[in-house]
Amino acid sequence: MKRFFLGIIAYTFSSLGCIAQEQNMNYAFIGHWIFSKHETIESFKNSGMTEAEVNKFSSILQPAEIIITENIYSGFIRGRAPTHTPYSIISVSDSGQCYKLQLEDPRIPLDIQTHEVCVINDKLLLPSVKGSKEVFNRKR
Numbered sequence: 001m002k003r004f005f006l007g008i009i010a011y012t013f014s015s016l017g018c019i020a021q022e023q024n025m026n027y028a029f030i031g032h033w034i035f036s037k038h039e040t041i042e043s044f045k046n047s048g049m050t051e052a053e054v055n056k057f058s059s060i061l062q063p064a065e066i067i068i069t070e071n072i073y074s075g076f077i078r079g080r081a082p083t084h085t086p087y088s089i090i091s092v093s094d095s096g097q098c099y100k101l102q103l104e105d106p107r108i109p110l111d112i113q114t115h116e117v118c119v120i121n122d123k124l125l126l127p128s129v130k131g132s133k134e135v136f137n138r139k140r
Contacts, residue, residue: 027089028119029099033136035064040128040135047132057129066124066136073103073115090114 040061044054065076075083086104093099098118105113118125124136 027099029117029124030068030070032139033066033124034139036135036137037061040133043128043132043135047130049130049132053130073101
């Protein structure tokens with residue numbers, strides 16, 4: 001009986017250790033990111049957009065920063081009030097490069113409450129128009 005209880009205690013502590021390790025995992029998307037207009041325009045060009053579409057969408061791009069912590073996704077765009085949105089991770093891609101986030105803000109329309117972010121070559125990539133990506137570089 002004593003062995004049984006010691007086994008249960010050992011199992012409980014090892015389970016809690018695994019949960020704590022998973023919760024403290026340092027996801028690649030966590031950090032301070034600066035918008036790259038030039039790289040985003042290149043992404044527009046590589047997405048199959050026409051030259052007119054590239055020019056149209058490029059003209060509305062504004063300097064921006066994103067700060068992502070373990071549970072808050074904050075956006076800062078010049079001329080607008082900053083946004084601070086709680087989120088949780090829904091899934092991680094098999095490659096570990098892309099993350100589907102569930103934004104937890106009832107003011108956001110239901111069809112965009114999930115948000116996919118990818119980190120490839122130390123660049124944060126966000127989905128944009130016509131399959132292109134908005135490109136952010138990690139602030140150094």
